[in-house]
Amino acid sequence: MTMTLNGPGSEERAEPFAAAVSPKFIVSIHLAAGPQDRAELQVRDARTGRVLDREIAQQKGTAAFGSVTAAGDGRTFFVSVLNRMRCGGEIRRLKIDESGAIREFAPVTNGKVTRREILSLAVSSSGTRLAFVERPCIAGQRAPTFKNSKISVLSVATGERRDWVSAAELELSEPSWTADGRTIGFRTYKMPARRSARPHIELRALDTTAPGGDLLSASRVVMVPTAQWGDVNGMMLAPDGRTVLAVVAQSRFATAPSSMGTMAAYALIRATVGRSDAEVLKVWRTDQPVDGLLAVDRSGRHLLVRGPGRFERIDDGKVSELVEEPGKRTDVATW
Numbered sequence: 043m044t045m046t047l048n049g050p051g052s053e054e055r056a057e058p059f060a061a062a063v064s065p066k067f068i069v070s071i072h073l074a075a076g077p078q079d080r081a082e083l084q085v086r087d088a089r090t091g092r093v094l095d096r097e098i099a100q101q102k103g104t105a106a107f108g109s110v111t112a113a114g115d116g117r118t119f120f121v122s123v124l125n126r127m128r129c130g131g132e133i134r135r136l137k138i139d140e141s142g143a144i145r146e147f148a149p150v151t152n153g154k155v156t157r158r159e160i161l162s163l164a165v166s167s168s169g170t171r172l173a174f175v176e177r178p179c180i181a182g183q184r185a186p187t188f189k190n191s192k193i194s195v196l197s198v199a200t201g202e203r204r205d206w207v208s209a210a211e212l213e214l215s216e217p218s219w220t221a222d223g224r225t226i227g228f229r230t231y232k233m234p235a236r237r238s239a240r241p242h243i244e245l246r247a248l249d250t251t252a253p254g255g256d257l258l259s260a261s262r263v264v265m266v267p268t269a270q271w272g273d274v275n276g277m278m279l280a281p282d283g284r285t286v287l288a289v290v291a292q293s294r295f296a297t298a299p300s301s302m303g304t305m306a307a308y309a310l311i312r313a314t315v316g317r318s319d320a321e322v323l324k325v326w327r328t329d330q331p332v333d334g335l336l337a338v339d340r341s342g343r344h345l346l347v348r349g350p351g352r353f354e355r356i357d358d359g360k361v362s363e364l365v366e367e368p369g370k371r372t373d374v375a376t377w
Contacts, residue, residue, distance in 0.1 A: 064088065064357055065339050065377035067142055068346070068364070069119045071107040073373045081106045083121060084367070085142045088355070088377055091365035094142030099123075109162050110136075112376045113169030114340050119376070120150065120172055122160040129179045130156045133163070133172065135198070152201030162215050166223040167281070167340050172196045173226045173250075175214045188213050193228060193257060195250050206248060206257035214257075216276065220283040221340065225249055227264065227279025243267055243274050245286060264315055270294045271320075275308070276334025280342045286313045288320075289334050289347065296325045308332035310347060310356070324361060326350055337376040346375055 065088050072082040081099040086092060099106065108122040108131065117138050124131040133153030137146035155176055162175040176192050178185040191214050192207040208214060213231040220227070225247050232242040248261040265286050267274050272293025280287055288311050290296075296309035307327050313320035323345075326332050330350035337346040345356040353364040353372055366372060 064344055065112075065116055067094070067116060067138060068375050068377045069110050069112065069121075069136065069138075070372045070375035071110055071121075072371060073106060083107050083110070083136070085138055085144060086364075087142065091367075093367055095138070095144045097136070097144060097147055108160055108374075109174075110374055110376050111163045111165045111172075112337070112339075113165050114167035115169065116377070118165075118169045120163060120165050121147075122163050122174065124159060127181060129181045130154070130158065131160050133160065133174070133196070150196070150198055150201075152196060152203055162217050164217040164219055164226065166219045167221060168223060170198050171219075171223065171250075172198060173217045173219065175217060175228070177214075187211060193217060193226065193248065195226070204250070204254040206254055206260050208257040210258065216278045216335075218278045218338070219281070220279065221281040222283075224251060225279075225283060227283075228261075229277050240269065243277070245277055245279060247279065247283075265313070268318055270318070271311075275332065276336075278335060278338065280338055281340055282342060284315050285342060286315060287311070287335055287338060287342075287345065288313070289332055291332070295320060295322050296327070305329045306331075308350075310335070310345070323359060324354075324356060336374065339377060344377070346377060 068086045068088045070084050070086060083097040084093050085095045106124045108124045110119055110121045112119050119136040121134050121136055122131055123134055133150045134147055135150055139145050158176040159179040160174050161177055164173045173195050178190055188211050190207060192205050194203055194205045196203050215229050217226050217228045227247050230244045234241055244263050245265040246261040247264045252260045271290050273291040275289045275291055277288040291306055291308045295311050296307035305327055309322050310324040311320040311322055328350035332350055333348040335347055343358050347354050355362055
């Protein structure tokens with residue numbers, strides 16, 4: 043039986059789950075192609091990519107599904123719904139049955155935000171607490187600054203929230219929960235003062251039992267990628283709290299010979315906190331971008347990656363391509 047203490051900062055002890063079992067369903071977001079189109083949320087077979095059910099945005103153009111995250115049962119998902127013209131949004135809970143049919147798509151208590159945009163979303167394994175990144179915005183567009191962005195933790199049952207705010211000019215992204223439901227890993231990105239310099243990237247960890255307040259004071263640095271990592275396109279803390287997964291470009295882990303012209307090299311790597319070396323899980327040499335790591339299941343053994351012009355799943359090192367529905371462009375996906 044999963045035991046959870048009330049409140050957004052409480053620690054939970056989640057039931058163990060079968061790490062070798064591959065996720066059965068993927069929930070993906072498809073952006074509206076134009077002002078007269080509607081964004082789509084799709085439930086897909088994780089093995090074949092076949093669409094099993096879908097939810098259509100209620101409004102054309104201005105409404106969008108922003109981020110999606112999966113609870114440990116593989117049947118409960120949480121989705122951020124954005125309204126860019128009004129500068130706000132809400133979080134909804136999506137429940138599907140054994141066949142992949144949608145049975146619930148309802149607002150979460152106290153999951154609405156105003157004058158802010160929900161950029162990233164993560165749920166604890168038990169599905170009881172949400173962590174999400176908020177960035178200030180103004181009607182119709184994003185604010186020109188990352189200052190006062192924050193990470194919020196929300197109790198799904200009670201609606202109680204706790205916020206940690208960043209006063210610095212930092213982009214916050216890729217929140218992820220450790221298996222104990224206590225710690226959130228997240229990435230910070232700071233633009234360099236000089237155009238020729240490299241951005242400063244950190245992977246940090248936030249203990250959610252701490253009081254809300256200043257984000258940087260409440261969190262600690264887990265890893266800072268070295269120059270040998272190259273360009274970091276995605277990075278997150280795995281559920282064990284000790285492993286870091288990242289997608290890097292033009293690094294010592296993967297290079298593209300000059301004879302390949304405009305083609306670049308990307309690598310999916312796995313590193314241990316406190317160590318600079320890493321294991322290479324996958325290499326791409328392509329003229330299309332490999333944008334980043336999308337999702338890691340609770341075992342840490344099944345990954346979703348946005349590959350060059352396609353989505354790929356990696357199961358214990360085995361790579362397979364996900365079939366896209368014709369005419370649809372997947373933006374975000376999880377399992």
